[in-house]
Amino acid sequence: MRHATTLRIGPATFRIGSAWPQPIADLSRLYAAYPAMTGAIADFTVRLQPTSLMRRFVRPSIFITGDHGLADAAPMSLSHGLLAAEMGMNLQMALGWRRHLLLHASSVEKDGRALVMTGESGSGKSTLAALLSERGWRLMGDEFALLDLETGAILPFPRLVSLKNRAIDVVAGQVGDARMGPLLRATAKGDIRHMVPRADAVARMDQGAMPALLLFPRFGHDDDVRLVGQGEIFMRLTQASTNYVALGEPAFAGLTRFVTGVPARAIDFPSGEAAIAMVERLWEELA
Amino acid sequence: MSAALLVRVLRDPAVAAGLDAAGWNGLLAAARAERLIGTLAYRLDDAPAQARPILDDARRDTAREAQQALWEADRAALALAPLGVPVVLLKGTAYAAAGLKAGQGRFIGDLDILVPREAMPAVEQALIAADWEWVKEDAYDDAYYRQWMHELPPMIHVERDRLIDVHHTILPLTARQTPDAAALIAAAIPISDGLYILSGEDRIVHAAAHMLADGDLQGGLRNLWDIYCLLPDADPVALQARAAHHGLGAHVAQARRLAAALYGDGARLTVWDRIVRARLLARDGWGRETRKLLVFAFYLRSHWLRMPPLMLARHLWTKWRKGHRPQ
Incomplete structure (x- = not known):
């Protein structure tokens, strides 16, 4: 995806991709003190993608998904992009984590x-x-x-x-x-x-x-x-x-x-x- | 195109040794999206330290799924035992029950069974008595299933939350081909009390019919992997004769070419094979579907395969009025 970052939180590594720059910029600023994970193999992929082609540009609307997703997940406003990224990571953990x-x-x-x-x-x-x-x-x-x-x-x-x-x-x-x-x-x-x-x-x-x-x-x-x-x-x-x-x-x-x-x-x-x-x-x- | 990478690694696991982190991320995302992560995990002997726990998790998940699926089959067999009809396990549950290679690491969703058509009302009653209930309470869908489909509307077990699909044949009644359902049941192989699986040839005919004569190729790479794993158990000549008997000779032949081209030693592909292959590989390294137009064309085709034009028009109109829109 056009904008991406990789974060490690405790034992889990997330590759987060976004169609827009803002959520990734927010993450990079707030997670600056976390370990640098460039070039790591991630446990989970998170995607913040437009709910439709038009919603990339006009009243941008985020569909949160990734390796694990819910088909009926409620779309979110781009102004809540940081929350969408956090929810995307939680979703992967909730549905996919098996080590604990x-x-x-x-x-x-x-x-x-x-x-x-x-x-x-x-x-x-x-x-x-x-x-x-x-x-x-x-x-x-x-x-x-x-x-x-x-x-x-x-x-x-x-x-x-x-x-x-x-x-x-x-x-x-x-x-x-x-x-x-x-x-x-x-x-x-x-x-x-x-x-x-x-x-x-x-x-x-x-x-x-x-x-x-x-x-x-x-x-x-x-x-x-x-x-x-x-x-x-x-x-x-x-x-x-x-x-x-x-x-x-x-x-x-x-x-x-x-x-x-x-x-x-x-x-x-x-x-x-x-x-x-x-x-x-x-x-x-x-x- | 990471679906292509996934296919390369399934064909030759040694390819994975040359992957960097970006390659692994694309491989894992595509494998998860295609529901082949368990298969990939069983196929790979070695992986970098960061990928190993991911593959271990996938193996554990699919082992649990197989256990659950077999328990579900056991419960259905118990509920249907008094009827004395053969209950034929289909797809994932059948592969797991028979310990076939196709079942190794395979995700198993619903329990699919095949029973004689004349036994359907009794089967339905017996399942309801054993606490299965309807999922959809929609009169149109219900009537549509009963009149035109090859299965009952899906039912779910009240306590265990697992779906069962009860089939009386392997293609919708509206499809162009009419497989010989009685012959499928007559040739089925017993595996335990009251439970059967299809014969080696019929298993491939069913998988090919499901993949190429029905549906929009969603999950097609997984279906094709099933076929690739099932093929060595069937005699090629007997298989082609059996497929012809069911009216599915061309579909089985195409499935064999595609399985050889993607997972095996290669095959000469027709133009139509190449179009299907392009649809099968429409997945990028983030797990997203690509080639939207092609994917949509196959979605349209799936409806075209299922119904004659006039009936299709009426069906789409009814669904549209109910608020249904294509994804």
Whole structure:
């Protein structure tokens, strides 16, 4: 394709091609500190192509696809090209990654041990991971946590952190504009702005950590901490995984080991500050 | 043109040793787009360190698919056992069940079975009783399938989410050729309780009919690879006689030429063979379809093959009013 770049995030390498220059320029700027991968064999190809011949030029509209794609994927405006590229990479991981159990979760690390946070979109797991990573934790990822089925470790996948709506100002105020991407207004999920992880997150993106605490965060409720039964945890994690079925019996064994070995709590919180205090306290008590 | 590179590597895996990273990226993207990545993985003994895990993943995926497909066949056999009719496995599931080379690394989507036409109503009832249900609830499509197609409308299993296509012959009833469905079933080979596969010759006739007398050559490189792998199991003279019996002599002969030209030792191609070859190779190093006009022409041809002109006009008009547009 006319415009292209190759990126490596954790264990996965992506060759991203685009019919337009802007998405590639955005990626190159925001991923500048990541390893240079020119001339690498990529695990996945991502394509940002016009939805039709005309839509290359007139009201440009992006169809996100690649090695793995969804025929009915919603077209996106070129002004959201950076988001389209990120979604294209997520799509490849969600549909094609087989080397680890993929959990839809954020994760951060401290003292060589990992905190994993899983929940639906809007639960606050990305925001919480971003805020913790500015307070002495190492960001491992805001979207996917990779569970190594042989060692039981969580491996990082530290792509750009995707912040939505109210979380944007909260985080941008703390990290400064230099590490923030362009504000993407009125996407399908509201306003979105990407945050570049701190240098240590990128430098150590090949270092996994053993999981020490699992949280199910929920933003927008009064402070609360609840126990969650292991059966429920197991079911919620299978639902939070896109490749649990594809990996077969090793995934069952690996997930069982994770669920029986890692303490877990569901937490509700009204604000980011409250959440951080709660997480630090639970980490002291349980991890 | 990376479909051409894919074909070269499948023909001679040693070609891969000379590829740089850009070559590998094009090869892998084309192989994925043509659903031949599993086949490629089994074909290559060695690969650069960065490509090896990708090929390992593909092998594991297709092994799992084969396991799932065989389980699905087992479930269908169980549901249909009381009827006492022969159930003939077709395409990918048949290759996997019989351990054929064509099944190695092959993606298997739906379960395709062939049963005697007079048994269709009983088969349908038995599958519904065993929790398969209709995918499309559209009266026109349903009536169209039942009147003109060689199969029931697709059904899906409620729990396992897998599709089954129940055929009573191997080409639509509206196609120009009328294969001898009773002969297909009479010559089928038993492989386990109640399950059969087509004879060596009929397997190739079916694959060639599917590729060249029906459809728009989408996935044609994979179909042709199947044929290339099936050919050594059939006696060439018996094959041509059998193909002629089914009215598909020309299609089988063309499939043999194309298989030899693309994957084998070469063959003399006609002008029409060359046009088909150009369509088969319409894929670039990003996995995108190229030669849009040619591809579209084959799409039109697929409709032309399926129906007489007046019927085609009526069909397209009905589909258009329902909001369907060609891709």
